[in-house]
Amino acid sequence: MIGTAAVPWARLLPEPRREAARIVDAACVRLWLGEVATRLEAERDFLTQLDAAIGDADHGVNMHRGFTAVMTMIAELEAATPGQLLKVAGRTFVSTVGGAAGPLYGTAFLQAGEVLEDHRTFGPRLLLDALRASLEGVQRIGAASVGDKTMVDALSPALGAYGLELRMGGSLETAASGAREAAAEGMRGTIPLQARKGRASYLGPRSVGHQDPGATSTALMFAALEQAVIADRSQRFAHGTRRPVSGS
Amino acid sequence: MIQSVGRAARILKALGSEAAHLGVTELAERLGLAKATVYGLLRTLEAHQLVEQDLESGKYRLGPALLQLGNAFLDNNELRARSLLWAETLAGRAREAVHVGVLYGPNVLLVHHVFRPDNSLQILQVGASIPWHACALGKATVAYLEPERQAELLAGALPRLTGRTLTSPELLEAALETVVDTGVALEDQEAIVGEAGIAAALFDNRGAVVGAIGLAGPVERLLPDGPATESVAAVKEAARGLSRELGAGRQAIRGAGA
Numbered sequence: 001m002i003g004t005a006a007v008p009w010a011r012l013l014p015e016p017r018r019e020a021a022r023i024v025d026a027a028c029v030r031l032w033l034g035e036v037a038t039r040l041e042a043e044r045d046f047l048t049q050l051d052a053a054i055g056d057a058d059h060g061v062n063m064h065r066g067f068t069a070v071m072t073m074i075a076e077l078e079a080a081t082p083g084q085l086l087k088v089a090g091r092t093f094v095s096t097v098g099g100a101a102g103p104l105y106g107t108a109f110l111q112a113g114e115v116l117e118d119h120r121t122f123g124p125r126l127l128l129d130a131l132r133a134s135l136e137g138v139q140r141i142g143a144a145s146v147g148d149k150t151m152v153d154a155l156s157p158a159l160g161a162y163g164l165e166l167r168m169g170g171s172l173e174t175a176a177s178g179a180r181e182a183a184a185e186g187m188r189g190t191i192p193l194q195a196r197k198g199r200a201s202y203l204g205p206r207s208v209g210h211q212d213p214g215a216t217s218t219a220l221m222f223a224a225l226e227q228a229v230i231a232d233r234s235q236r237f238a239h240g241t242r243r244p245v246s247g248s
Numbered sequence: 249m250i251q252s253v254g255r256a257a258r259i260l261k262a263l264g265s266e267a268a269h270l271g272v273t274e275l276a277e278r279l280g281l282a283k284a285t286v287y288g289l290l291r292t293l294e295a296h297q298l299v300e301q302d303l304e305s306g307k308y309r310l311g312p313a314l315l316q317l318g319n320a321f322l323d324n325n326e327l328r329a330r331s332l333l334w335a336e337t338l339a340g341r342a343r344e345a346v347h348v349g350v351l352y353g354p355n356v357l358l359v360h361h362v363f364r365p366d367n368s369l370q371i372l373q374v375g376a377s378i379p380w381h382a383c384a385l386g387k388a389t390v391a392y393l394e395p396e397r398q399a400e401l402l403a404g405a406l407p408r409l410t411g412r413t414l415t416s417p418e419l420l421e422a423a424l425e426t427v428v429d430t431g432v433a434l435e436d437q438e439a440i441v442g443e444a445g446i447a448a449a450l451f452d453n454r455g456a457v458v459g460a461i462g463l464a465g466p467v468e469r470l471l472p473d474g475p476a477t478e479s480v481a482a483v484k485e486a487a488r489g490l491s492r493e494l495g496a497g498r499q500a501i502r503g504a505g506a
Contacts, residue, residue, distance in 0.1 A: 056371055057369045197409060
């Protein structure tokens with residue numbers, strides 16, 4: 001960017017006191033959705049393999065198809081706000097993805113989109129509210145609690161870790177890292193559990209010893225979120241632009 | 249109760265609940281028994297091929313004789329044997345997966361499953377156990393049980409499997425009455441989010457309900473703005489034909505609203 005060299009370096013560095021107020025905008029949400037789509041493409045067969053052990057062997061294919069459709073839809077929405085992007089993603093998911101993943105993830109995105117309203121940018125605290133709304137939506141539809149061997153086993157601890165990190169004064173980036181870690185731990189924690197919800201619950205004790213595919217795709221989304229917020233920050237840093245500061 | 253038979257059964261169940269194989273020590277800990285006892289039981293079960301030992305790890309897993317027993321169980325189930333042809337025909341006509349189930353306690357045990365005929369990858373669900381109140385097969389069956397048995401099931405545990413599972417005895421009772429009125433039971437994402445079912449009861453030569461046959465598949469295809477008329481007709485026809493084959497008189501079949 002022109003003139004960057006003339007700016008003192010100190011001005012490019014983040015201001016520590018404003019860490020918690022870093023801002024997410026539509027570009028960052030697009031980065032996240034794109035990262036999820038890329039990872040789902042890479043992990044499609046793995047997810048399907050996990051699902052074949054205790055489900056219907058379609059989770060990888062469904063998630064990949066859904067996110068491919070989401071990417072096509074949002075590519076056409078140039079001026080969309082973050083909330084609009086997530087709502088479009090949710091609606092696209094519900095209409096293109098069969099099985100349980102469509103309604104569950106679709107609702108999660110829709111609920112998050114509702115919370116973000118028409119804000120062009122939002123802070124880490126509103127993201128916490130959005131994640132909370134996603135979890136509530138998923139639980140309303142699926143009636144699952146932690147320990148039932150479902151996506152809730154990754155989503156709920158991720159939400160907890162994200163909120164805790166913010167309360168301890170962490171940044172968007174450290175909160176996203178905490179969420180990714182907790183989601184991955186929750187995902188691995190589904191292995192010894194006996195499924196109490198979903199098709200896997202039909203198997204009774206035979207579902208023990210298998211990692212839940214839904215918790216796995218949720219953990220993947222949090223890994224993508226961490227990568228997106230860090231990449232977004234790096235890009236801004238490289239371009240010498242400062243993020244606007246939000247009040248939320 | 250014979251204690252050693254009970255212990256042997258617990259060993260088999262423990263091995264059946266784990267993806268990983270279990271060693272003598274692990275099994276002994278899990279069951280709270282002495283290692284020597286577990287070892288003796290395992291050797292006996294192994295002699296009957298009910299368990300087998302992995303030569304490399306020394307751990308035990310379920311044996312091949314169990315597969316034969318499981319198959320024998322299914323073969324002895326007259327309903328399954330007779331339903332093969334009707335289930336296949338129904339799946340072909342409706343282009344959806346077909347389930348045949350019987351009530352065991354408060355659950356429907358799937359004794360037969362025909363894949364949706366579209367070449368997609370599907371997993372065989374024979375042996376799956378679904379709470380009766382959450383599936384079309386269960387509601388179709390329970391609707392025709394004698395009142396005492398029905399009341400018993402309605403008073404039992406009615407776990408919530410999704411946000412749409414009917415868990416109040418009153419609502420379920422009303423749903424069962426609708427089944428009797430219409431001759432079919434519906435399931436709208438009550439067991440699994442996104443999945444639906446349409447099922448009808450099956451009757452034997454005494455007119456007693458013996459199970460149910462039905463379609464299982466994505467809600468948007470099975471229940472687009474209410475149940476698809478052709479699907480309902482196909483399910484009823486399959487149930488009627490199969491019941492007739494099981495010896496049910498016209499009265500029992502007519503009583504099922506067919």
